[in-house]
Amino acid sequence: MVPTPITVRVPAKVNLHLSVGDARPDGYHELVTVFQALSLTDDVTVVAADDPALEVKGEGADEVPTGPENLAWKAVRLLAEHCGRDPENPGVRISINKGIPVAGGMAGGSADAAAALQAVNQLWRLELGRDELSELAGKIGSDVPFSLQGGTALGTGRGERLVPVLARHTYHWVIALDREGLSTPGVYGELDRLRADNGNGRIGEVEPLLEALASGDPRQLALLLGNDLQSAAVSLRPGLRRTLRAGVQAGALAGIVSGSGPTCAFLCTDSDEAVRVAAELSGAGVCRTVRVAHGPVPGAKVVSDEPAHRPTPPQVHA
Numbered sequence: 001m002v003p004t005p006i007t008v009r010v011p012a013k014v015n016l017h018l019s020v021g022d023a024r025p026d027g028y029h030e031l032v033t034v035f036q037a038l039s040l041t042d043d044v045t046v047v048a049a050d051d052p053a054l055e056v057k058g059e060g061a062d063e064v065p066t067g068p069e070n071l072a073w074k075a076v077r078l079l080a081e082h083c084g085r086d087p088e089n090p091g092v093r094i095s096i097n098k099g100i101p102v103a104g105g106m107a108g109g110s111a112d113a114a115a116a117l118q119a120v121n122q123l124w125r126l127e128l129g130r131d132e133l134s135e136l137a138g139k140i141g142s143d144v145p146f147s148l149q150g151g152t153a154l155g156t157g158r159g160e161r162l163v164p165v166l167a168r169h170t171y172h173w174v175i176a177l178d179r180e181g182l183s184t185p186g187v188y189g190e191l192d193r194l195r196a197d198n199g200n201g202r203i204g205e206v207e208p209l210l211e212a213l214a215s216g217d218p219r220q221l222a223l224l225l226g227n228d229l230q231s232a233a234v235s236l237r238p239g240l241r242r243t244l245r246a247g248v249q250a251g252a253l254a255g256i257v258s259g260s261g262p263t264c265a266f267l268c269t270d271s272d273e274a275v276r277v278a279a280e281l282s283g284a285g286v287c288r289t290v291r292v293a294h295g296p297v298p299g300a301k302v303v304s305d306e307p308a309h310r311p312t313p314p315q316v317h318a
């Protein structure tokens with residue numbers, strides 16, 4: 001009998017609020033963050049196979065490791081250990097179709113780990129619940145629990161402790177992809193350096209942003225977007241200043257570096273406006289590619305027992 005593949009679709013994220021505390025003794029920073037899952041997605045397909053293998057397709061696939069350091073493999077090995085299987089020979093083949101920019105601050109690797117957990121949970125009929133999967137997810141990376149959960153959520157600790165947040169509205173975003181990624185530890189390190197040098201400013205409390213989300217008014221939300229890592233990302237990639245300015249000049253309500261960057265996310269009033277801003281931004285020559293996206297969307301979700309047909313994301317080449 002031909003084994004049945006299982007495909008999980010998983011979203012990218014943007015941090016609407018990312019407040020970074022001091023470095024902890026374990027090297028991580030204490031965060032208060034609000035994640036929102038966006039409609040840029042990866043598809044991860046797993047199938048039982050005697051010879052384990054991992055292939056990566058889609059945009060940026062060349063930059064993604066296919067060996068044990070791929071976060072999807074880490075997820076499968078961890079799940080195998082957890083349920084008493086041989087982690088070195090899990091009997092799974094993985095195929096990843098990337099729609100999330102690689103090393104872009106949108107949690108693409110974390111998304112694939114979350115999708116692999118969900119897919120293999122079903123493949124092996126483990127029936128692990130959300131809480132158990134989320135605990136395993138946190139061991140793989142700080143963003144992985146959110147990739148499982150999706151929606152809009154408040155994250156604390158390393159970002160792995162989550163509480164869902166009420167978001168009344170669908171928000172429309174323009175996403176500007178840069179030509180090359182930035183390393184997450186490198187950006188956190190640059191923030192520590194900037195703070196040691198000049199006490200770099202910190203964004204405010206999260207409560208007003210939570211209230212804006214509850215009100216559903218994108219104009220109110222736009223005033224409150226904030227990211228402590230933005231100055232560090234801009235310090236490492238000064239061209240981002242121009243990208244951020246160009247998005248607002250094109251008509252976005254506000255622009256922000258997504259997580260550790262270098263992707264920039266621009267909040268727009270509605271979907272028509274997002275398409276218009278995307279077209280104008282792509283003509284400004286300040287980034288590699290522009291996409292439109294909306295959020296919140298659900299977290300990692302089985303889309304079929306057959307390899308899914310990916311919807312082509314709307315995109316405009318700069």
Ligand SMILES: C[C@@](CO)(OP(=O)(O)O)[C@H](O)COP(=O)(O)OP(=O)(O)OC[C@H]1O[C@@H](n2ccc(N)nc2=O)[C@H](O)[C@@H]1O
Nearest residue numbers: 027028029105106107141142143158184185188259260261
């Ligand atoms: C910055 C954020 C914002 O959501 O996302 P990205 O922009 O990378 O997508 C996250 O904090 C990234 O989370 P994630 O990519 O899962 O990081 P991890 O694998 O857990 O950690 C990678 C490295 O980032 C740094 N790190 C991560 C999380 C945290 N709270 N403090 C840190 O200092 C540490 O140097 C750590 O060794």
Ligand SMILES: Nc1ncnc2c1ncn2[C@@H]1O[C@H](COP(=O)(O)OP(=O)(O)O)[C@@H](O)[C@H]1O
Nearest residue numbers: 064070071102103104105106107108109110112
């Ligand atoms: N499945 C994966 N997809 C993308 N990158 C991965 C994956 N597994 C490991 N990586 C590594 O993680 C790094 C960070 O990628 P990514 O998670 O896309 O960005 P970010 O941490 O900025 O959100 C990449 O440079 C790559 O080396």
